[in-house]
Amino acid sequence: MSIDRPKFQVKKNGYDRFAVDEAVENYTAEIENLQRKLALYQEQLVESTRQLEGIKEQYRELLRTEKSRKETADEISRLALREANDIVNTAHENADLIIKETLQSSRSILEDLSVLYHDAGMTKMDAQAKLEKLLVDLKNFNLPDMPDISWLKDVKDKMR
Numbered sequence: 001m002s003i004d005r006p007k008f009q010v011k012k013n014g015y016d017r018f019a020v021d022e023a024v025e026n027y028t029a030e031i032e033n034l035q036r037k038l039a040l041y042q043e044q045l046v047e048s049t050r051q052l053e054g055i056k057e058q059y060r061e062l063l064r065t066e067k068s069r070k071e072t073a074d075e076i077s078r079l080a081l082r083e084a085n086d087i088v089n090t091a092h093e094n095a096d097l098i099i100k101e102t103l104q105s106s107r108s109i110l111e112d113l114s115v116l117y118h119d120a121g122m123t124k125m126d127a128q129a130k131l132e133k134l135l136v137d138l139k140n141f142n143l144p145d146m147p148d149i150s151w152l153k154d155v156k157d158k159m160r
Contacts, residue, residue, distance in 0.1 A: 006023045
């Protein structure tokens with residue numbers, strides 16, 4: 001902004017007094033106007049600065065809240081992972097225990113089956129030996145000669 005310098009007419013005792021007074025009044029009005037604008041701008045600056053500080057505080061609060069949420073989410077994630085690992089470990093332990101018990105039961109059943117198979121074999125051999133002895137005894141068994149019972153028939157006829 002450039003201001004044109006006023007030019008005053010030179011008079012007998014100096015410059016034209018009315019022209020100088022008018023220029024001074026214009027300058028005074030301009031200064032007052034500029035001072036009002038300056039005061040208004042300073043008020044706006046104060047208000048803008050206050051708003052900026054409020055916004056900065058809101059931003060810091062958002063950062064704290066976001067950090068807190070992130071920390072909470074990280075903690076929840078860690079706890080969930082730890083709990084999942086605990087569940088998996090418990091499941092592995094339970095599975096190992098079930099497998100161990102199953103293997104023990106299977107071994108016991110196989111041992112019982114082995115004993116039963118051995119006993120069945122022994123029983124079969126014993127029964128086979130007894131059957132062979134019985135066959136031998138049956139072959140050697142001789143029925144005695146039957147006495148002549150025809151006389152009984154005669155007696156029976158007579159008794160009638």
